[in-house]
Amino acid sequence: MIPHERSLVEQMKDKPFALIGINSDKDKDYFHSKAKEMGVTWRSFWNGPRGTSGPISSKWGVRGWPTIYVLDHKGVIRFTGTRGEKMTAAVEQLLGEIE
Amino acid sequence: MRLITTCTAALLLPVLLAAQGGSKQQSPADLLHAIFSAELSKQNSAYRAASTKLRQSDAYKQAVAAKDRAKMTELRSTLERPDTKGLAQKAMDAAGQFEGDGAVKILSWAAINGRDTDIVKAVAAQLQGKHMKSAALVDLLENGRVLSRPLGAEGADAFLSQVIAESPHDVVKAWAFYWKSIAFSGRDASDDQLAKGAVLAAQAEKLAGNHWLGDKIRGPKFKAEKLQIGLVAPNIAGEDIDGVKFQLEDYRGKVVVLDFWGFW
Numbered sequence: 001m002i003p004h005e006r007s008l009v010e011q012m013k014d015k016p017f018a019l020i021g022i023n024s025d026k027d028k029d030y031f032h033s034k035a036k037e038m039g040v041t042w043r044s045f046w047n048g049p050r051g052t053s054g055p056i057s058s059k060w061g062v063r064g065w066p067t068i069y070v071l072d073h074k075g076v077i078r079f080t081g082t083r084g085e086k087m088t089a090a091v092e093q094l095l096g097e098i099e
Numbered sequence: 100m101r102l103i104t105t106c107t108a109a110l111l112l113p114v115l116l117a118a119q120g121g122s123k124q125q126s127p128a129d130l131l132h133a134i135f136s137a138e139l140s141k142q143n144s145a146y147r148a149a150s151t152k153l154r155q156s157d158a159y160k161q162a163v164a165a166k167d168r169a170k171m172t173e174l175r176s177t178l179e180r181p182d183t184k185g186l187a188q189k190a191m192d193a194a195g196q197f198e199g200d201g202a203v204k205i206l207s208w209a210a211i212n213g214r215d216t217d218i219v220k221a222v223a224a225q226l227q228g229k230h231m232k233s234a235a236l237v238d239l240l241e242n243g244r245v246l247s248r249p250l251g252a253e254g255a256d257a258f259l260s261q262v263i264a265e266s267p268h269d270v271v272k273a274w275a276f277y278w279k280s281i282a283f284s285g286r287d288a289s290d291d292q293l294a295k296g297a298v299l300a301a302q303a304e305k306l307a308g309n310h311w312l313g314d315k316i317r318g319p320k321f322k323a324e325k326l327q328i329g330l331v332a333p334n335i336a337g338e339d340i341d342g343v344k345f346q347l348e349d350y351r352g353k354v355v356v357l358d359f360w361g362f363w
Contacts, residue, residue, distance in 0.1 A: 004190050005358070007132040016353040023340060024361040027140065030147070031340055038219070044360075045337040053241075055311055056335055057359055060326065061318030067359040075331045087356060094354040 001066065002038050004084055008091065009042050015095055016073060020044065024065070044051040073098050106276065128201030132208055136189050139212055142181035149178050187213025191221065200235040207239035210246075212293065219249035223258055231265035240274035241312075247282070273306035332357070 009019050021044030027032040028046075047054030052065065060067075068087065070079035072094045079090045125133075153159050153174060162170035187209040194205035203226065210222040222239075223246065230236065239245075240262070246255045262275040276299050283296030298342070300316055307313035314321075325333050336346040347355070 001360075005356075008356075010267065017355075018350050018353050019356045019358060020347065021336070022357070024359065025363060027143075028340060030144070035340075036107045036279035037238065038362075043308050043339050045335060046340045047346075047359075047361075050241075050311075051363075053315070055314065056122065056337060058311055058318055058319060059316040060187070060333075060359070061320075062359050065359060069326070069332060069357040071332050071355040071357060073354055075348070075351055077326060077328050077330055078343075080326075080328065091354055091356065098354075 001083070003038065006039050006041070008088055011088075012091065012095075016098060017091060017095060018042070022056050023054055024052045024057060025056055060084070070094065126201055129199050131190075131193060132204050135205075135208055135212075137352050139181060139183065139186055142186075146178060146181050146362060150175075153178060156361050184213055184215045184218065187215060190220065192297045194225075199230075203233040203235035204238055206230075207235070207242075210239055211242045213306070219245060223250055223254070227258060227261055231261055232267060234268045234271065236271045237260065237268070237274065240271060240278070241335065243278040246278070252282065269306040269308065270310045270312070272284045273303045273308075273310065273312055276303035276306065277312060292323060293319040 003021055011060055019042040021042060023031060023044035024047040025034075028048055034040075045056055047056050052062075057067075060097050066083075068079075068083060069077050070082055070087065070090045079086075080096060082090045156174075159171065159174050161167075163176060190205050190209040190213075194202045194209070197205060206222045206225055210219045213219070226233075226236065228241070243259075246258060250258060259275040259279050263272050263279075266272050266275070280296045280299035280303060283292040283299065288296065304313055304316045307316065321333075332347065334346055334348045336344070338344050347357070
């Protein structure tokens with residue numbers, strides 16, 4: 001999962017694209033050490049010290065991890081649950097819709 | 100090493116109590132709670148580091164390559180695991196030095212982190228005996244999931260019913276209603292059970308007020324109403340991992356993949 005996302009971010013770095021996480025690690029130190037090890041460069045909201053029971057995931061009714069939403073440049077939800085190659089294809093399609 | 104550190108925590112207690120003096124910043128129970136949490140966190144980190152090192156070792160890589168599960172298990176068994184039960188036992192012993200909310204906080208810590216049936220049972224019995232009116236019960240009830248297996252379905256339900264009957268605190272009662280509702284929401288639940296669960300959840304939501312439990316209960320409805328394909332995603336305003344504020348709407352004009360994730 002993370003290797004694919006890392007390569008997607010790298011591949012789209014000059015495009016109007018952002019991968020935004022909602023990170024649910026309770027322990028920030030652990031997050032930092034793993035992020036360094038795994039090359040996680042993208043930005044995440046922190047879901048707080050309650051981890052997966054944090055405020056953002058509680059409000060959004062997240063039951064499974066990871067949960068993915070793909071939004072177009074207008075902020076409209078266009079795909080959910082897309083991972084791997086499907087995620088890349090979805091992003092490419094939506095980038096094609098800009099202009 | 101571990102023994103020394105946890106003993107230190109217990110030995111520190113009188114010092115903490117004395118240091119408390121007139122200051123009202125943090126209660127001795129809160130300080131002890133923090134010490135136990137820090138010790139557990141340290142043991143978890145050490146375990147994870149040792150585990151990472153093991154996975155990178157030649158012996159382990161060979162076992163993985165050979166798909167030798169027995170060998171992998173054997174190698175993993177050499178890792179020193181966090182002594183959750185030992186720490187929880189010490190916390191329970193220490194809780195005896197406190198009254199009221201302080202005792203409840205330390206007992207709750209033991210039940211949540213001990214991962215041990217006997218400890219959960221002992222904590223539940225102490226709480227049911229003399230702490231049902233404590234506001235600090237919210238600590239344990241936020242993690243109410245830990246009760247169900249050790250106490251059994253009936254025991255857990257009796258605990259929650261007693262909380263509802265005796266607690267003067269809405270948020271505490273809200274959690275008790277919530278966990279009662281969850282007991283009716285399994286995959287095999289009948290329509291009748293689901294209906295009972297929904298009634299209990301509604302009571303929980305009402306009592307929760309602005310507490311985050313309300314958001315948790317409303318989550319499925321929020322998802323059904325607001326998170327459908329074709330709708331503009333609701334804004335998220337929060338902080339990144341370094342504490343810098345930002346919001347989802349900052350990214351209008353860009354294609355966004357929103358990913359709920361964690362390393363854990």
